[in-house]
Amino acid sequence: MRYAYFPGCSLKSSGRAYEESFLAVCRALEIGMDELDDWNCCGATAYMSVDEANSHVLATRNLALAERVGLDVVVPCAGCYGVLAKSKEYFEKYSSVRNAVTTGLAAGGFAYEGRAQVRHPLDILSNDLPPRALRSKVKKPLKGLKVACYYGCRLIRPVSPFDDMHDPQTMDGLLKSVGARMVEYGLKGKCCGGSLTGTVPEAGLPMCYDLLKEAHRLEADVIATACPLCQFNLECYQDDIAKKHPDLKPMPVVYFTQLIGVAMGLDPKDLGLHRQIVPIEPLLREKGILGGEDAKPKAKEPAAAGGRS
Amino acid sequence: MDPIEREIRYESDRDPTFADEIRAMPGCELMDRCIQCATCSGICPMSDAMELTPRRIIELTRNGFKNDVLRANTIWLCTSCYQCQVECPKKIGITDIMYALKSKAIESGAYGKKFTIPILAREFYAMVKANGRVSESRLVQRLFMKTQPTRFLGMGRLGMKLMKTGRFSNKVERMRNPEGLRRALEALPTDGRKRS
Numbered sequence: 001m002r003y004a005y006f007p008g009c010s011l012k013s014s015g016r017a018y019e020e021s022f023l024a025v026c027r028a029l030e031i032g033m034d035e036l037d038d039w040n041c042c043g044a045t046a047y048m049s050v051d052e053a054n055s056h057v058l059a060t061r062n063l064a065l066a067e068r069v070g071l072d073v074v075v076p077c078a079g080c081y082g083v084l085a086k087s088k089e090y091f092e093k094y095s096s097v098r099n100a101v102t103t104g105l106a107a108g109g110f111a112y113e114g115r116a117q118v119r120h121p122l123d124i125l126s127n128d129l130p131p132r133a134l135r136s137k138v139k140k141p142l143k144g145l146k147v148a149c150y151y152g153c154r155l156i157r158p159v160s161p162f163d164d165m166h167d168p169q170t171m172d173g174l175l176k177s178v179g180a181r182m183v184e185y186g187l188k189g190k191c192c193g194g195s196l197t198g199t200v201p202e203a204g205l206p207m208c209y210d211l212l213k214e215a216h217r218l219e220a221d222v223i224a225t226a227c228p229l230c231q232f233n234l235e236c237y238q239d240d241i242a243k244k245h246p247d248l249k250p251m252p253v254v255y256f257t258q259l260i261g262v263a264m265g266l267d268p269k270d271l272g273l274h275r276q277i278v279p280i281e282p283l284l285r286e287k288g289i290l291g292g293e294d295a296k297p298k299a300k301e302p303a304a305a306g307g308r309s
Numbered sequence: 310m311d312p313i314e315r316e317i318r319y320e321s322d323r324d325p326t327f328a329d330e331i332r333a334m335p336g337c338e339l340m341d342r343c344i345q346c347a348t349c350s351g352i353c354p355m356s357d358a359m360e361l362t363p364r365r366i367i368e369l370t371r372n373g374f375k376n377d378v379l380r381a382n383t384i385w386l387c388t389s390c391y392q393c394q395v396e397c398p399k400k401i402g403i404t405d406i407m408y409a410l411k412s413k414a415i416e417s418g419a420y421g422k423k424f425t426i427p428i429l430a431r432e433f434y435a436m437v438k439a440n441g442r443v444s445e446s447r448l449v450q451r452l453f454m455k456t457q458p459t460r461f462l463g464m465g466r467l468g469m470k471l472m473k474t475g476r477f478s479n480k481v482e483r484m485r486n487p488e489g490l491r492r493a494l495e496a497l498p499t500d501g502r503k504r505s
Contacts, residue, residue: 009443014476038485040441045389046433049411052334054494058437061490094335100497108493157391158404165395191354191390198449199425201460203358203386236467275474277467 001128002032003119004071006062008080009041015077015228017272021257022076022121024270028137028261029129033074036065042080045194056097057104059087064105066116074119076257078227082154085118089159120155121257122170122226123162134177139265141179144287147259148185148220149175150211152192152230165189171226171256178263183218187211192233201240208233209241212251221283224256231255235277252280262289323373330413331370336405343367349393349403359383363393363403370406379419384410385426425456438494441484446477 011019026033039062041047048055062084066073075081090097091114105112125134149171156165163170168189172182192211196204211234215223225231235253242248254276261271262284268274273281284290331337343364350362360381361369369378378384387407394404414420415427429452436443453461471477484490 009445009482012482013445013478014471016476040484040487040490041437041443043437044433044443045408046430047437048408049427049430050415050434052408052412053497057493057497058490061493090335097335104493104496107496108489108491110489110493153388153390153392157395191388191392194388194390195426195429196355196386196388198452199429199456200386201457203355207354236471239467240464275476277470277474 001030001124002034002071003124004066004069004073004116005033005035006039006042006066006073006075006080006084007035008039008075008077010077010079010228010232014232015255017258017275018076018228018231018255020270020272021255021261024266025125025257025261025264028264028266029125029133031124031129034069034071036062036069036073039065042077042083044079044083048083053097053100054104055083056087056090056101059084060091060101060112061105061108061110063088063116063118064110064112067112072117072119074121074124076121076226077229078120078152078154079229081118081120085159085161088114088116088118120162120226122155122174125174125260126170127162134174134260137264138178140263140289142175142259142263142287142289143179145180145259145284145289146183146219146221147175147180148183148215148218148223149188149256150185150192150215150223150225150230150234151188152225152227153189153194155226156189171224175224175256175259178260180259180263183215183220185215185218185220187214192230194229194233197233197237204233205237205241205244208237209245209248212238212241212248213245215251216249221252221287222259222280223251223253224259225253226256238278250278252276252278252283254280318369318374318377322376324375325373327373327375327413328371331406331409334405334409336402337409339399339401340367340371340406342399342401343371344399346398348396348398352392352396353387354390354392355386355388359386363387363407366410367401367403367406370410375413376419378410379414379417382424383407384414385420385424387411425452428452428455438491439487440482441487441490442482444480444482446471446479447481 007019043055043058075084091101151168156168193204193207231253258271347364350356350364353363356362361383366383384407389404391404420427432451
């Protein structure tokens with residue numbers, strides 16, 4: 001199994017643990033992931049608001065890169081996944097988009113023919129892996145860990161090629177297969193607030209609060225996500241939210257790939273567990289899933305090195 | 310005395326070409342199917358904070374009330390979660406219409422100063438144009454300093470934690486060779502160069 005891999009901007013910075021854990025899990029399952037050479041930003045929701053036609057040129061250049069190497073492209077960030085899938089769909093559906101993309105890409109020396117498929121890790125791990133391939137690699141089943149699987153928006157809307165739009169199950173299925181227990185998280189597809197947590201906090205933060213409060217009510221130990229923006233919103237604003245809601249207890253929020261990696265017995269450092277703001281390792285030790293000490297960052301931390309704010 | 314606010318909308322408030330401009334954008338062509346059932350307003354997680362609910366936005370848009378639509382906070386509170394779009398019984402691309410309205414508002418500069426999202430969109434756009442990629446931490450810092458300086462100062466602790474965990478840095482992310490992309494983005498006659 002071999003795929004092209006599109007990381008996107010977040011998986012190289014605030015969402016590094018997603019990239020680290022996803023690639024570690026792929027290595028352990030012998031799934032080849034070739035990072036697209038010199039990929040560019042997908043455009044997110046912002047570019048589309050400024051320049052609609054070029055937003056498709058921007059997104060499809062990455063698909064053109066995947067076609068060059070003849071592979072389907074795997075996109076872990078739900079935001080990037082939604083944008084690339086939308087541009088592919090509109091390329092097929094609208095001649096105006098097709099013309100804009102063809103003209104734009106040709107000027108840059110690229111060509112996209114609509115062949116490269118856009119896939120998500122939840123999709124390939126659920127549907128492309130042979131049955132039991134994941135289960136057979138489990139060394140530390142997540143026994144006794146109660147997980148709220150949170151899908152957010154873009155994995156299941158506006159289209160949902162690999163899951164049920166109204167009741168998504170792929171993440172639940174994968175985490176069940178590595179021994180975790182799911183809570184019936186009814187808000188699994190409700191919006192986290194997106195960038196409103198930063199731009200209009202009085203509107204964005206209450207959305208995160210609802211999601212966190214419901215996970216607590218269901219007595220979940222952890223929320224699992226498949227999107228760097230959902231993960232950031234739900235984890236990093238907890239202090240901010242607690243100013244208004246002092247009863248809110250800390251809730252670890254991790255990527256589903258981190259939990260799969262833990263169950264496979266991979267090194268917590270390689271799964272980015274040390275990058276949590278709300279730590280999860282004490283909980284995993286308490287449950288007897290992890291032994292020993294917390295993951296310490298590796299000696300070299302390239303991106304953190306130049307950091308000053 | 311407070312200025313008198315007019316509640317009624319007049320024929321003269323309509324922009325004769327506005328609805329057609331929106332209809333012509335990909336995903337927006339089914340606007341006239343709307344039966345005003347308000348499923349969109351009911352399911353939208355943001356409608357309680359919106360000056361005009363999604364149902365009203367659709368009705369005003371297709372009737373050409375450009376100013377009402379572009380000045381309302383609605384389009385900036387839309388997180389594009391697509392709940393409205395997938396539940397619409399008439400399969401109208403409501404989220405795409407919101408995108409189209411956002412781009413019209415940014416193009417015409419018709420939005421109030423209190424909305425910071427257009428600033429985010431422009432900063433993001435400029436960053437992608439220059440480097441082909443977004444440096445998240447820089448984008449967030451620039452946005453917060455421009456729009457919410459007091460909140461920014463209060464977020465020092467989170468910033469420290471993010472730096473300590475390697476999730477926040479001032480490194481500029483850029484492509485190795487952004488030339489091809491730049492040529493691709495400059496090829497279209499209707500691109501956003503004049504607006505940036």
